[in-house]
Amino acid sequence: AQSVTQLGSHVSVSEGALVLLRCNYSSSVPPYLFWYVQYPNQGLQLLLKYTSAATLVKGINGFEAEFKKSETSFHLTKPSAHMSDAAEYFCAVSNQAGTALIFGKGTTLSVSS
Protein backbone atom coordinates (compact mmCIF):
# COMPACT_ATOMS: atom_id res chain seq x y z
CA ALA A 1 0.00 0.00 0.00
CA GLN A 2 1.08 3.53 -0.64
CA SER A 3 2.15 5.74 2.24
CA VAL A 4 4.23 8.81 2.97
CA THR A 5 6.27 9.70 6.05
CA GLN A 6 7.45 13.23 6.65
CA LEU A 7 10.28 13.39 9.13
CA GLY A 8 10.02 16.36 11.46
CA SER A 9 6.69 18.04 12.11
CA HIS A 10 8.42 21.39 12.55
CA VAL A 11 11.55 22.80 10.91
CA SER A 12 13.03 26.18 11.78
CA VAL A 13 15.64 27.98 9.69
CA SER A 14 17.12 31.44 9.46
CA GLU A 15 16.50 33.63 6.46
CA GLY A 16 19.06 32.78 3.80
CA ALA A 17 19.75 29.30 5.16
CA LEU A 18 19.23 26.01 3.36
CA VAL A 19 15.75 24.49 3.61
CA LEU A 20 15.54 20.69 3.76
CA LEU A 21 12.18 18.98 4.31
CA ARG A 22 12.29 15.19 4.40
CA CYS A 23 9.84 12.78 2.82
CA ASN A 24 10.03 9.00 2.52
CA TYR A 25 7.45 6.99 0.62
CA SER A 26 6.23 3.45 0.29
CA SER A 27 4.65 2.34 -2.96
CA SER A 28 3.82 -1.00 -4.54
CA VAL A 29 3.87 0.56 -8.01
CA PRO A 30 6.15 3.18 -9.60
CA PRO A 31 5.17 6.26 -7.64
CA TYR A 32 4.03 9.67 -8.64
CA LEU A 33 5.22 12.07 -5.94
CA PHE A 34 4.22 15.60 -5.07
CA TRP A 35 4.99 18.47 -2.76
CA TYR A 36 2.20 20.89 -1.87
CA VAL A 37 2.37 24.06 0.23
CA GLN A 38 -0.40 25.46 2.39
CA TYR A 39 -0.28 29.05 3.60
CA PRO A 40 -2.47 30.06 6.56
CA ASN A 41 -6.17 30.09 5.72
CA GLN A 42 -5.53 29.01 2.14
CA GLY A 43 -5.89 25.85 0.13
CA LEU A 44 -2.99 23.70 -0.99
CA GLN A 45 -0.83 24.77 -3.91
CA LEU A 46 1.36 22.47 -5.99
CA LEU A 47 5.09 23.15 -5.60
CA LEU A 48 6.39 20.35 -7.82
CA LYS A 49 5.75 16.79 -8.93
CA TYR A 50 7.71 13.71 -10.00
CA THR A 51 6.12 11.57 -12.69
CA SER A 52 8.98 9.26 -13.74
CA ALA A 53 10.84 11.72 -15.92
CA ALA A 54 13.93 13.48 -14.55
CA THR A 55 14.83 12.51 -10.98
CA LEU A 56 15.66 16.11 -10.05
CA VAL A 57 12.46 18.12 -10.20
CA LYS A 58 12.37 21.89 -10.13
CA GLY A 59 9.28 23.66 -8.83
CA ILE A 60 8.01 27.10 -8.11
CA ASN A 61 9.57 29.66 -5.77
CA GLY A 62 13.06 28.14 -6.08
CA PHE A 63 12.19 24.75 -4.56
CA GLU A 64 13.42 21.47 -5.95
CA ALA A 65 13.23 17.81 -4.97
CA GLU A 66 15.24 14.73 -5.88
CA PHE A 67 13.67 11.31 -6.36
CA LYS A 68 15.93 8.59 -4.94
CA LYS A 69 14.50 5.14 -5.55
CA SER A 70 17.21 3.34 -3.57
CA GLU A 71 16.37 5.42 -0.50
CA THR A 72 12.62 5.69 -1.23
CA SER A 73 12.98 9.40 -0.60
CA PHE A 74 11.74 12.62 -2.18
CA HIS A 75 13.23 15.40 -0.04
CA LEU A 76 12.38 19.04 -0.73
CA THR A 77 15.15 21.65 -0.75
CA LYS A 78 15.68 25.35 -1.31
CA PRO A 79 19.17 26.89 -1.20
CA SER A 80 18.16 30.09 0.56
CA ALA A 81 15.07 30.51 2.73
CA HIS A 82 12.91 33.59 2.52
CA MET A 83 10.46 34.84 5.12
CA SER A 84 7.62 34.22 2.68
CA ASP A 85 8.45 30.48 2.65
CA ALA A 86 6.95 30.07 6.12
CA ALA A 87 4.05 27.67 5.62
CA GLU A 88 2.92 24.06 5.98
CA TYR A 89 4.43 21.63 3.46
CA PHE A 90 2.90 18.32 2.49
CA CYS A 91 4.47 15.43 0.62
CA ALA A 92 2.06 13.15 -1.24
CA VAL A 93 2.06 9.97 -3.31
CA SER A 94 -0.63 8.87 -5.75
CA ASN A 95 -2.72 5.91 -4.63
CA GLN A 96 -2.53 2.57 -6.39
CA ALA A 97 -5.60 3.31 -8.51
CA GLY A 98 -4.05 6.60 -9.54
CA THR A 99 -7.16 8.55 -8.62
CA ALA A 100 -6.16 10.22 -5.38
CA LEU A 101 -3.25 11.51 -3.35
CA ILE A 102 -2.08 10.13 -0.04
CA PHE A 103 -0.62 12.94 2.03
CA GLY A 104 1.89 12.95 4.81
CA LYS A 105 1.13 14.70 8.09
CA GLY A 106 2.94 17.83 7.01
CA THR A 107 5.95 19.85 8.10
CA THR A 108 5.62 23.39 9.38
CA LEU A 109 8.47 25.58 8.16
CA SER A 110 9.34 28.62 10.25
CA VAL A 111 11.78 31.24 8.94
CA SER A 112 13.39 33.74 11.30
CA SER A 113 15.20 36.94 10.41
Place this chain on the structure above:
Amino acid sequence: ETGVTQSPTHLIKTRGQQVTLRCSSQSGHNTVSWYQQALGQGPQFIFQYYREEENGRGNFPPRFSGLQFPNYSSELNVNALELDDSALYLCASSLTDRATGELFFGEGSRLTVL
Protein backbone atom coordinates in the same frame (compact mmCIF):
# COMPACT_ATOMS: atom_id res chain seq x y z
CA GLU B 1 -10.28 32.08 -15.15
CA THR B 2 -11.84 31.64 -11.74
CA GLY B 3 -10.31 29.28 -9.23
CA VAL B 4 -11.96 26.72 -6.98
CA THR B 5 -14.43 28.27 -4.59
CA GLN B 6 -16.04 26.64 -1.58
CA SER B 7 -18.95 27.58 0.66
CA PRO B 8 -19.54 28.10 3.45
CA THR B 9 -16.10 28.97 4.78
CA HIS B 10 -17.02 28.20 8.37
CA LEU B 11 -19.95 26.47 10.00
CA ILE B 12 -20.92 24.98 13.34
CA LYS B 13 -23.22 21.99 13.70
CA THR B 14 -24.27 19.75 16.54
CA ARG B 15 -23.81 16.00 16.75
CA GLY B 16 -26.42 14.10 14.75
CA GLN B 17 -27.16 16.91 12.33
CA GLN B 18 -26.54 16.86 8.60
CA VAL B 19 -24.35 19.23 6.57
CA THR B 20 -23.91 20.11 2.90
CA LEU B 21 -20.72 21.70 1.63
CA ARG B 22 -20.47 23.17 -1.84
CA CYS B 23 -17.67 23.53 -4.36
CA SER B 24 -17.39 25.32 -7.67
CA SER B 25 -14.66 23.81 -9.83
CA GLN B 26 -12.10 25.69 -11.84
CA SER B 27 -13.31 26.46 -15.34
CA GLY B 28 -12.85 23.52 -17.72
CA HIS B 29 -12.19 20.92 -15.02
CA ASN B 30 -14.35 17.78 -15.17
CA THR B 31 -13.05 16.09 -12.03
CA VAL B 32 -13.56 17.03 -8.42
CA SER B 33 -12.12 15.42 -5.32
CA TRP B 34 -12.92 15.97 -1.67
CA TYR B 35 -10.45 15.71 1.17
CA GLN B 36 -10.81 15.92 4.96
CA GLN B 37 -8.02 17.63 6.88
CA ALA B 38 -8.20 17.16 10.62
CA LEU B 39 -6.24 19.55 12.83
CA GLY B 40 -2.53 18.84 12.63
CA GLN B 41 -2.94 16.18 9.95
CA GLY B 42 -2.54 15.93 6.21
CA PRO B 43 -5.58 15.83 3.93
CA GLN B 44 -7.33 12.44 3.64
CA PHE B 45 -9.11 11.43 0.43
CA ILE B 46 -12.88 11.08 0.77
CA PHE B 47 -13.96 10.52 -2.83
CA GLN B 48 -13.63 11.68 -6.41
CA TYR B 49 -16.28 12.49 -8.99
CA TYR B 50 -15.57 12.34 -12.71
CA ARG B 51 -18.23 13.39 -15.19
CA GLU B 52 -20.93 13.15 -12.50
CA GLU B 53 -20.04 9.61 -11.38
CA GLU B 54 -18.19 8.55 -8.22
CA ASN B 55 -14.79 7.42 -9.45
CA GLY B 56 -12.99 6.37 -6.30
CA ARG B 57 -13.54 6.44 -2.58
CA GLY B 58 -11.32 6.54 0.46
CA ASN B 59 -11.89 4.91 3.83
CA PHE B 60 -14.96 6.91 4.80
CA PRO B 61 -18.39 5.55 5.85
CA PRO B 62 -21.47 5.80 3.61
CA ARG B 63 -22.82 8.75 5.61
CA PHE B 64 -20.31 10.74 3.57
CA SER B 65 -21.87 11.19 0.13
CA GLY B 66 -21.46 13.49 -2.80
CA LEU B 67 -22.83 14.81 -6.03
CA GLN B 68 -21.36 16.36 -9.12
CA PHE B 69 -23.59 18.45 -11.34
CA PRO B 70 -23.51 18.92 -15.14
CA ASN B 71 -21.66 22.21 -14.70
CA TYR B 72 -19.08 20.21 -12.68
CA SER B 73 -19.86 21.93 -9.39
CA SER B 74 -20.06 19.54 -6.48
CA GLU B 75 -21.54 18.90 -3.06
CA LEU B 76 -20.32 16.92 -0.09
CA ASN B 77 -23.02 15.72 2.28
CA VAL B 78 -22.37 14.32 5.72
CA ASN B 79 -25.21 12.74 7.69
CA ALA B 80 -25.41 11.94 11.41
CA LEU B 81 -22.49 14.21 12.27
CA GLU B 82 -20.00 12.99 14.85
CA LEU B 83 -17.53 15.02 16.90
CA ASP B 84 -14.65 13.53 14.90
CA ASP B 85 -16.10 15.02 11.72
CA SER B 86 -14.77 18.40 12.86
CA ALA B 87 -12.19 19.29 10.24
CA LEU B 88 -11.31 21.42 7.23
CA TYR B 89 -12.98 20.00 4.13
CA LEU B 90 -11.08 20.69 0.94
CA CYS B 91 -12.38 20.48 -2.58
CA ALA B 92 -9.96 20.06 -5.46
CA SER B 93 -10.65 20.13 -9.16
CA SER B 94 -8.53 18.82 -11.99
CA LEU B 95 -8.46 18.38 -15.75
CA THR B 96 -8.19 14.62 -15.45
CA ASP B 97 -9.33 11.83 -13.13
CA ARG B 98 -5.70 10.72 -12.85
CA ALA B 99 -3.84 11.79 -9.70
CA THR B 100 -0.79 12.46 -11.85
CA GLY B 101 -2.29 15.77 -12.84
CA GLU B 102 -2.28 18.88 -10.72
CA LEU B 103 -5.05 19.30 -8.19
CA PHE B 104 -6.33 22.83 -7.71
CA PHE B 105 -7.59 23.28 -4.17
CA GLY B 106 -10.14 25.65 -2.73
CA GLU B 107 -9.59 27.34 0.62
CA GLY B 108 -11.83 24.86 2.37
CA SER B 109 -14.88 24.76 4.59
CA ARG B 110 -14.11 24.51 8.29
CA LEU B 111 -16.71 22.40 10.07
CA THR B 112 -17.01 22.32 13.84
CA VAL B 113 -19.27 19.68 15.39
CA LEU B 114 -20.34 20.31 18.97
